[in-house]
Amino acid sequence: MTLAASDPSDLSATPPPFPKPAVAAPAYPPAADPTEADYNRKTVEPQPNSGDFRSVVLPLLAQPEPVYYVLTARWEERVHREIRRTIIKKALTLTSSFQGQYLLLTLTTAAPTLRKPDPTPLEEIVLLLAALYQRLVLRITRTGQILELVNYEELLQSWAGIKQQLRARAGGGEPDTITAALLTAIEEQLRHPEQVLASLRYDYAYYFFFKNIYYQRFESNFRYGQAAEFPRFFAGTSLYFHERMTLALPTAPGRTSLSFRGELDEAQTDRAVVAWEVAAGLLPAQDPATRPLPDPAALAFAYAATYDVDAVTGWPLAIEARVNCCNPAGYAKEYDLTITRT
Structure with missing residues (x-):
């Protein structure tokens, strides 16, 4: 069932009083942002539990001292016996402070490293663009x-x-077609701050790091659902899932553990377009007009994630996530993310 924000049984719509932090720090004012009701809305379904009833409400407290993370993202494409793998690793530093009823958060990322023996010129340019x-x-x-x-x-x-660096790569002359296209796309993206903010959704790490889990009550005998989108998982289309979250057994004292599983949203995901993308991966050199398409119904999709969260501050301690699509004809594409607090 879907609980309306005005439903008194919807515990996500009205967070409980904020807990007092263990150290002196400014307190959040009690007022909630007016957008929170829609943002927090989830479906709620009963589920059996082993009798170990648990209930949690995760805070999200300011972190004035730097908090350090290591993030590793892996994209892998398997075509029969051939594996094409790209691994990007970067260090992330987080600080935050209260600003009225909001948190002002600063994320500083070290230059990413690309673990690939023969990076393409495009991949080298993308690493350069990461400095933005x-x-x-x-x-x-x-x-x-x-x-x-x-x-x-x-x-x-x-x-x-x-x-200036991109133009220097072109020897001071006109950039190649790919570089010129990237320059145009970035220029357009930077026209408005809202467009820059929207572009973060294409880096799935932001989706997983800023999860919709705070100041909402979760109990072990329910599972909580919401939509999940992975934009441009393939070049020409996105994947959509019905996400279900449950409380998992804590991995250590002082932690809250969460488990997420996704079922493909058939209404939102275009299987026919995905089949076309899979065919392009299997037979990239063949004319698209004559490429045989795999059966869209035979495509399999999966999404899963696990979280370990600091029960006092609410910030992640460890995140593991995986999204994939595979076809029995010998093709698979997978995104894998690990975020670890150091």
């Missing part, structure tokens, strides 16, 4: 919803330097 997002200052709600990119002007200044 090296420092992000975000305003977020107490439930983790990103509202605003605060340091937009700073990103524009960074882009000016990156453009």
Whole structure:
């Protein structure tokens, strides 16, 4: 069932009083952001439990001292016996402070490393473009919803330097077609701060790091559902899932553990377009007009994630996530993410 925000039984709509932190820190004001009701809305379904009843409400407290993470993202494409794998690893530093009823969050990312023996020129350019997002200052709600990119002007200044480097790669002349297309796309993206903020959805790490789990009551005898989208999982289409979250047994004292599983949203995901993308992966050199298409109904999809969260501050301690699509004809594409607090 879907609980309306005005339903008094919807515990996600009205968070309980904020717990007092163990150390002196500014308290959140009691007022909730007006967008929280829609953002927090979930379906709720009963599920059997082993008798070990648990109930949690995760806070999201300011972290004025730096918190460090290591993030590893892996994209893998398997075509019969051939494996094409790209692994990107980067270090992330997080600090946050209260600003009224919001958190002002600063994410600083070290230059990413690409673990691949023969990176393509395009991949090298993409690594260079990563410097655009090296420092992000975000305003977020107490439930983790990103509202605003605060340091937009700073990103524009960074882009000016990156453009010079890209043009230098072209020897000072006109950039090649791919580089020119990227320059045009980034220029368009940077026209408005809202567009820059929207572009973060294409890096799935932001989706998993800023999860909709805060100041909502979760109990072990229910599972909680919401929509999950993975934009442009393939070049021409996205994958959509019905996400179900359950409380898992804590892995250690002081932690809250959560488990997520996804079932493909058949209404949103275009299986025919995915089949076309799979055919392109299997037979990239063949004319698209004559390529045999796999049976869309035979495609299999999966999504799963696990979280270990600091029960006192609410910030992640460890995240593991995986999204994949496979075809019995010998093709599979997978995204794998690991985030670990160091």
